[in-house]
């Protein structure tokens with residue numbers, strides 16, 4: 001492709017000369033990039049404080065009594081919205097044979113795919129932000145003074161208050177599901193602006209909950225822009241800004257302390273001699289960024305976080321590589337942002353998250369859609385766990401860390417080569433339990449077509 005148009009002052013060819021990995025990215029080849037800016041957490045610039053994460057955790061605990069009334073499936077956990085951590089030994093073997101790679105250490109799956117209420121990682125950030133907004137309104141109307149028990153949020157009195165307010169969000173699907181369900185439950189009027197990638201069943205489910213769904217023919221960026229416009233026109237409308245929201249980020253970051261407890265229960269050590277590796281699918285960046293940030297606060301330099309993106313939507317990688325973050329989109333570089341991984345179909349990353357990840361993130365790798373389907377099939381065959389395509393993006397991470405030259409170089413540089421037999425690898429499964437059975441079967445069939453690599 002001959003293209004003389006400049007992107008932020010350079011032609012595409014000049015960008016490629018500056019960052020050779022762009023040759024592969026623009027060809028939509030799979031890449032494994034390690035971050036040259038990765039540094040000790042002590043030296044990182046932190047835009048969100050540990051106290052704010054703590055505060056978010058406490059807020060979610062306060063809401064526990066409401067959550068367990070509104071969503072009885074959370075009663076056993078005291079209204080905590082949390083997911084299991086499970087070993088995936090069979091998948092470990094399957095990955096080793098599929099990638100002809102020896103994965104040292106143990107492999108676990110963090111099943112956010114099975115989070116209550118919304119069945120995806122969005123049940124962390126999305127629900128947290130709506131609850132924080134609801135609490136703020138309740139405080140404004142002094143409805144929390146006498147009624148300290150948050151079970152009151154399920155009452156008619158609160159519903160009546162919230163029905164005078166509205167909430168808007170732009171989404172590729174899962175954020176809309178999470179925000180839509182919690183907002184409608186509290187009594188808010190809620191509008192979800194859905195991008196073209198959003199699956200029909202997600203829209204239907206939301207409409208059945210009484211959520212207003214507006215559909216767009218273009219991608220995620222447009223849906224967000226329209227949501228923002230709607231909110232600006234109405235002072236009683238609260239816009240959930242997936243690209244810039246600190247509250248969403250905090251809701252995700254709370255996952256880290258909870259994971260720490262789960263690892264302790266399993267008697268899994270994380271320290272200088274027992275490194276932890278976490279592989280997180282990335283769209284706009286808030287979900288994986290929040291979790292990674294929380295983990296860095298808990299484990300410091302002993303945790304190594306990698307993001308995974310589709311080969312057709314490597315927006316966070318592009319932003320980190322060029323240092324331009326939200327100033328560039330994958331489309332600017334001739335990459336089409338067309339992927340079956342609807343949760344990751346984002347062309348432009350969050351600046352807030354990208355800036356924070358400059359020091360904290362170990363690397364980013366990209367995954368082809370057909371690989372996601374093959375791994376989806378593998379998970380169902382070998383572990384009987386059903387996931388949506390986006391949720392498989394992190395899965396090749398552990399295999400490729402050892403297989404790729406850049407991965408091995410990272411381990412050597414960090415002085416970890418000899419310690420990897422003690423490593424724990426956690427693949428973050430970000431969604432899937434709400435996918436209807438017939439659509440799950442379609443996904444599975446696609447995996448069958450590309451069985452062998």
Ligand SMILES: *Cc1c(COP(=O)(O)O)cnc(C)c1O
Pocket residue numbers: 120121122174175281282283284285286287288289343344388390391430431432
């Ligand atoms: C939203 C989503 C992600 C990524 O989260 P971002 O905050 O957009 O980076 C990953 N997986 C699934 C299934 C999602 O819905």
